[in-house]
Amino acid sequence: MKIGIIGGTGFVGSYLVDQLCNLEHQVRLLVRPGSEHKAPMHPAVESIAGDVGDGAAIRTCFDGCDAAIYLVGILREDTTAGISFDALQLRGAERAMAVAEELGVRRFLLMSANGIDAAATPYQTSKLQAEEALMASGLDWTIFRPSVIFGDPRGRMEFCSQLKAELIDSPLPAPLFYEGLFPVDAGGFQLGPVHVEDVANAFAAALSQPESIGQTYELCGPQNWSWKEILTAIARATGKKKLMLPAPVMFIAPVAGLMGRFRWFPVTRDQLTMLLAGNTCAEDGFARLGLTARPFDPSTLAYLASVG
Numbered sequence: 001m002k003i004g005i006i007g008g009t010g011f012v013g014s015y016l017v018d019q020l021c022n023l024e025h026q027v028r029l030l031v032r033p034g035s036e037h038k039a040p041m042h043p044a045v046e047s048i049a050g051d052v053g054d055g056a057a058i059r060t061c062f063d064g065c066d067a068a069i070y071l072v073g074i075l076r077e078d079t080t081a082g083i084s085f086d087a088l089q090l091r092g093a094e095r096a097m098a099v100a101e102e103l104g105v106r107r108f109l110l111m112s113a114n115g116i117d118a119a120a121t122p123y124q125t126s127k128l129q130a131e132e133a134l135m136a137s138g139l140d141w142t143i144f145r146p147s148v149i150f151g152d153p154r155g156r157m158e159f160c161s162q163l164k165a166e167l168i169d170s171p172l173p174a175p176l177f178y179e180g181l182f183p184v185d186a187g188g189f190q191l192g193p194v195h196v197e198d199v200a201n202a203f204a205a206a207l208s209q210p211e212s213i214g215q216t217y218e219l220c221g222p223q224n225w226s227w228k229e230i231l232t233a234i235a236r237a238t239g240k241k242k243l244m245l246p247a248p249v250m251f252i253a254p255v256a257g258l259m260g261r262f263r264w265f266p267v268t269r270d271q272l273t274m275l276l277a278g279n280t281c282a283e284d285g286f287a288r289l290g291l292t293a294r295p296f297d298p299s300t301l302a303y304l305a306s307v308g
Helices: 013-024 057-060 083-103 122-136 158-170 196-207 227-237 249-259 268-274 302-306
Strands: 002-006 026-031 045-049 067-070 108-113 140-147 174-178 215-219 244-248
Touching: 002 057, 002 249, 013 026, 013 196, 026 057, 026 108, 045 057, 045 227, 057 083, 067 083, 067 244, 083 108, 083 122, 083 140, 083 196, 108 122, 122 140, 140 196, 140 227, 174 227, 174 249, 174 268, 196 215, 227 244, 227 302, 244 249
Parallel strands: 002 026, 002 067, 026 045, 067 108, 108 140, 140 215, 174 244
Antiparallel strands: none
């Protein structure tokens, strides 16, 4: 099978390309300027220069393919650089869908995100609108909604290594966020960390399962973890003990609202909103695909010991 991928040089994309090559698929990647070094040197991989705003490049990427995959996602905007949720997570996805329909590439897989139904932030709204656009198209679609994704970052942004760098390695106490006046169950909100290789396996499996057409899969690890438990596990994986203190969001959120536009500030107000809402799955998408997700434990966090 020949598969066109947009977002294939990112964190999840790098693992998905590996998995597809292992399964002897042919892969064509859309590679934006400056990311050429991230494209794998593999005989089964062809790179096409361009970005999600370039319809002609997308057309070249998808031409003659049997399936298309859209993986693009960002955690924060940089409007001065033209990086926005609307442009990359919605308009880019819509453009890719339109090109796929035009070329007759009926199979289309979309990376969405778990917990977006609240539509409480522009990140969630853009992801949800992309899902709606795909479901309204004439394509044979499958949507994936992973929780927070972890695994060896391979030089890219990743959940646990980012927390290690910004919170665990910091000389300051790690924040246990809580809402309200009193620190009841500070840091108790839960997430369902899912390993990046398992997410890649889910995409690959869906390509060979016609019954996955028209389906949405929530992807979480086998166990939910509280924010406090996640920070503790990351600290232990790096051989550290970390002081943690309750952190009232009612005071932090206004600061994040002002400073979040600066990339050096660790969190935006919207990210706090989504974090406190939790991110766990209502169903086992892996089981529906005949897969089993690996745990969030010392063995799968061992890579953190070598992450600077």
